[in-house]
Amino acid sequence: MPDIAALTAALAADVPATRAEAAETLCRAGTDAVAAAVPLVKACGDADDQVREWAVAALEELGPPPAAAISELTALAGGAHQLVAYWATTLLGRSGKAAAAATPTLAKSLESAGDPAVAERAAWALGKIGPAAAAAKPALERSAAASSPRLSRLAQEALTAIGG
């Protein structure tokens, strides 16, 4: 098994090729790289496109993040970088009800995210959180009436999942 801590440190190296190699190796580690969930999300904001692509590929296969990562992921989900926010939101959704504390941030993303993909993924994530995301129902109801067919559909699905 690769040294996840060392690879995580290498994601912050000065040399882009070193960062890309670290991201690629973490990608090859599959779900064993889950401890690097937050650094991989941050790497989605890297200036080097190969670092970003390998970080995205690693996150696609990572599964749900550790519970200890929820707080930091919530902060990243509300950030300005589109790809970072998108993947932080995705990992929150994969966490299900364990990410209930992220509900206010995700509800805000529905209406104020600078990118439609982040807003849509926030709707999806709220649906994955389920009844514990009940506080987001007003925002979801507004999104369900949105002109975007995808955001509207995902908001409706989230409302169904939240129930009540």
Add this chain to the structure above:
Amino acid sequence: MRSVVVACLIVLGAAASAAAQYAQPAAPTPKPAGAILIASFNIQVFGESKMAKAQVVDVLARVVRQFDIVAVQEVRAKSDEIVPAFVRAINADGSRYHYVIGPRQGRTVSKEQYTFIYDTTRIEVDPSSVGVVPDPQNKLHRPPMHARFRTKITPAEMAFTFWLVDIHTDPDEVPQELDALTGVFQAMQAARPDEDDVILLGDLNAGPPQFKSFQRIPGVAWAVSGVTTNTRRTKTYDNLVFTRPATSEYLGGWGVLDLQSTFGLSLDQALEVSDHNPVWGAFYPAEVRGAGMPPMAGAAAPVRR
């Protein structure tokens, strides 16, 4: 017809043995005369860093040379030179492959392209048929690329013609995307009155137990079942989906080209190539008219190499 299939599988076995030897072949890999081999291969993050690794490119080229068409997923690069450079590497042994490629797609700044790489000595593409499936409701993260192909190893009036529909689903929205793909498949069936053969292939991020929505397609069938298709040998993600009797050209032969065992790689070396193994199906190269004459009774045993 059965003898054709047997011959096909014998040649496949020979090709697998040749591939297992790591030395560079002196001549293009021989292909069966009685079948065309259509494959799907998710080449994970196929971009500059992967193309910079000669040993990885060598394995990828050897994979493609074993098939008549490879539907590739996950071309991820800013450069437009990745696939042309890869095709040059494939053709370095005298092979004559070419490609068609789709636009960059994805909801974020991380985009992917589909490409079909095909052996021009055996297959031709209708250039006007190449495109992306419309997705006005935005149900698919990366709407499939389609193209219509024709075999060249039988007289033109008899040649097997077919749509290929290349797809990589979003792993976080698999049920919704499979449901949407059911509609895509049916739309492709109706796209041309003179074409009944539709083969949807790619990384579905799902296996047959999750194919409930596909059951809405009359006669639906798929090639890969009961085996894993990822490099770690833990998941069945990749497949070829078609209908019978429409695509009665399907010979029943299929397989998963296991990167580790075929090329003698460690798991980590195989993962450097991709986290997916290629999957393939064998098809008769001439049109089989009428439901009463399937080319083969029953399915052949799958070939895992």
